[in-house]
Amino acid sequence: MSVIQGLNNLAGATRIGRTSEATQGLKPFLPVDDLSGIDFRRARTRLISLYAQLEELAELANISTRFKLDLPDARSSNGLGLDLSSLAATLNSSEEINASPMSFSPFGPEWDGSSTAELTIGGEYDGANGSGTLEFEVRRAGVHGVDDLRIRVTEPNGDRRNYNVRDHHDPDRQYDLQNGLYFTLGPGALVRRETTSVQVFDNVGAVVNPDNPLGGIRNSNPNLQFGTPGVVDxxxxxxxxxxxxxxxxxxxxxxxxxxxxxxxxxxxxxxxxxxxxxxxxxxxxxxxxxxxxxxxxxxxxLKLSSATVTPGVDPEDEQVLDDVAAFSSVVSGDIDINGNLISIDTSADSLAAILDRINNSGADVIASFDSNTQKVVIEAQNAASELIIDSNGTGFFGALNIVEGRVDPEALSSGLSRSRSYAIADAATAAFAQLSSLFRDSTFVGRGENTGQFRTPFESSLRASFGEDIRGELFGLVYDSSTNARRRGDYTTIDRQALTQNLQLRGDAVKDVLINADGTGGLVHDLLRATRQALVGVNQALGLSGTFV
Known part of the structure; x- marks a missing residue:
């Protein structure tokens, strides 16, 4: 018994008539109002259409386990084992933005009294004082730039240094602390005996602050490496x-x-x-x-002026042959396809470039590389033509695991012909579009209020095939249960190119997803059963009887 005969025995046709009681075994629905009735009748029309479209898809998929190709082709017997990962170029600062192994804090220590002439610490600590505290004390008070001032600095070991800030000194003068650091004194006054301090560390490196202004001063200093040119607008x-x-x-x-x-x-x-x-x-x-x-x-x-770019990496099907281990046996020369000589240069050409050159030649073939199976297929463009391939001393087809010589147009393969794959894609597109319309609230008068009664069977069937995630894809069949996808009408869609390629290259695998070999399962089978369940529910809500024979 064929798949379709089995499905017809399961579903068959619908005979409609008025009934006063619910279909046996189903929970009765409450009577519907006029607006709900509009939605249920609209859904019923779509469900009947969907059922017919799914049957057509099942008919097209009901093919023997192995198929004779309409077109002669040559294909890799084994995958090429290429690394198809693709990496992006990167670049990093050549070292830490502030690579100083020692540090100090803060840049702007505050006096402990009413002094207004602010200290600012700068430079790069050289570790001369180990780790500890530098104490600053005002020994001679006055106004900066008006009076002669004196500040005493006590080092961690107790040594003291006096710094005289004369009234005639440049206001921005730097006073050397003898440890790689210096201080400057801002405008204002100093009060005698007031103190402040700075911590120095010979075992803690300096750290840049990415959230302080590039031109920040005192405690807003971003702590860029001392000695690099100052940042300007x-x-x-x-x-x-x-x-x-x-x-x-x-x-x-x-x-x-x-x-x-x-x-x-x-x-x-x-x-x-x-x-x-x-x-x-x-x-x-x-x-x-x-x-x-x-x-x-x-x-x-930011240590970027001398940084070196690490180039990105192409997948090996886009790298020149000389750089790919799988093509190490290939040499430059001309390959022969149907009497057409096609040049290859192993130092300049990639697999992708050579396949493009084949497709643009006069050989009347289409060459492609399937990244999933990692196999190359060379297919004649019409059933009457022969396909004759010859590496011509280059070793190219040997590296592709393709047998050279004449290819029999009647050779067996697990793929479908291009014309059959297109027909199946057309049927799948129509069925998926109809199914998607059942999940688009905007196409119903009651929006989503009345739709649960006929959507639930489909949701269960789709999850069984695609899994529990919000979105799934099988060989170009796409399921997306997100709110946005439903709103757009993209609940179920088709990636036509992916589906047809998979049908042509992996027809058996796609068929097993659509309808199992024994005809008792698979996506199409489950959707037909869900359509039947939804129709029974909608008929019942409308007070109709729907019998499947």
Whole structure:
């Protein structure tokens, strides 16, 4: 008994008549109002149409386990074993943005009294005082720039140094603390005996603050590496896109500006490495990360001016043959397909490029690479033509695991002909569109209020095939139960190209998903059964009897 005969025995035709009681074994529905009746009648029409479309799909899929091809083809006997991963180019700061192994804190210590002339600490600590506290004490009071002032600094070991701040000194003068650090004194007055302190560490490295302004001072200092050029207002180019920089910006502000630009990269501050990490948004060997024309000094400050790009990596079917181990036996020359010579250059051509060249030649064939099976298929474009292939000394077809010579047009394969795959795709598209319409609330008068009675059987059937996730895909058959997909009418859709390719290359596998070999299961079988259940429910809600014979 064929699959369709079995389905017809299960479902058959619907005979409709008025009834006063529910179909045996089903829970009776309450009488429906006029608006609900409109929705149920609309659903019933669609369900009957869906049933017919599913039967057509089942007929087209009801084929023997192995199929004779309409067109001669040559295909790889085994997968090529290529690495098809594709990596994006990356770039990182050449070292920590502030790589100093020692540190101090704070940049702006506060006096413990009413002194208004603020201290600012700068420089790079060299460890001369070990780890400990530098105490600052006002020994001679007065107004900075008016009076002669004196500040005493006591080091962690108790040694003291006096610093005279003369009235004629430059207001921005730096006073050397003899340990790599210095202090400056701001405008205002100092009060005698007032103190403040700074902690120095010879075993704790300096850390940049990505949230402080690039031009920040005292305790707003971002702590960039001492000795690098100061950041100024300006800009730099990244992949040809101009990125503005202001001293009021933080590092994170600039990162956000990069990510919102058209530079095609994503930048992040890596707190673990204290570097800026960049990754190209497009994978492959060609897209890069290129900085130029920095007028802000920011690239030097972020250790990017000498950073080196790690190029992206193409999948091996897009790399030149000489770089791929699977093609190490191939040499440059001409391959012969149906008497047409097609050149290959192992130092310049990839598998993808050669297949394109074959397709654009006069050989009257279509060559393709299936990334799932990792097999190459070369198919004649009409059933009457012969397919004759010859590596012609290059070893190309041997590397593809394809037998050379004349290919019999009647050779057996597990794939479907192109014309049959198109017919099945047409039927699947129609059925899935009809099914999707049953889940689009906007097409019903009561929106989603009355739809649960006929949707539930389909939801169970689809989950059985696609799994419990919100979205699933099988060989180009797509299921998406999200709210947005239902609203768009994309509850069930078809990726036509993927479905037809899978039918042509893996027809048996697709058939097993659609209808099991014994005709008792599979997606189409389950959807037919769900349609029948939904029709029974809708008929019952409308007060009709629906009998399947």
């Amino acid at each position: 300006g800009s730099f180019d990244l992949n040809g896109q101009n990125i503005n920089v202001s001293t009021a910006d933080t590092i994170n502000d600039v990162i956000d500006r990069i990510n919102l630009s058209s530079a095609g990269v994503t930048a992040t501050f890596n707190a673990g490495t204290e570097q800026i990490d960049f990754i190209q948004n497009t994978t492959g060997s060609v897209p890069t990360i290129d900085f130029a024309n920095d007028t802000s000094n920011l690239l030097q400050a």
